[in-house]
Amino acid sequence: MAKEKPAWKKEPEQTDYAAAAEFLSLLFRKSRVKSLVRALREAPITERSAKDLLRASGLPLLPPDEASVKGDLKKIAKGKPMSPVLLVCGDMSKGLPLIVADGYHRICAVCHHDEFSPVATQMVEI
Secondary structure (H helix, E strand, O other), X not given: OOOOOOXXXXXXXXXXXXXXXXXXXXXXXXHHHHHHXXXXXXXXXXXXXXXXXXXXXXXXXXXXXXXXXXXHHHHXXXXXXXXXXXXXXXXXXXXXXXXXXXXXXXXXXXXXXXXXXXXXXXXXXX
């Protein structure tokens, strides 16, 4: 029996962009963060598989009992839509993996639900 695909909102919440900016400020200068977040706001929503996002980012799969992952697994089970994940494309020719600016826990929850399920994303290039 096929699992239901996770539901996704049509666009991220404003707080998601703020969280992405906060995280990206640890990696880039303020002016670069502003331009990345501005570009994220305008980026189209696309879908990527959960397992591919984890592989490209090099991040480990968080356990299903981690608080945020557990909460998102409940949302998936109830069919409640989640915010799309915000990404900054990597460049492996420069040794730069995919950056998950916001939504790491959502990727992990989807991966636990069904690693092949699509994750709604907005992605920009560095």
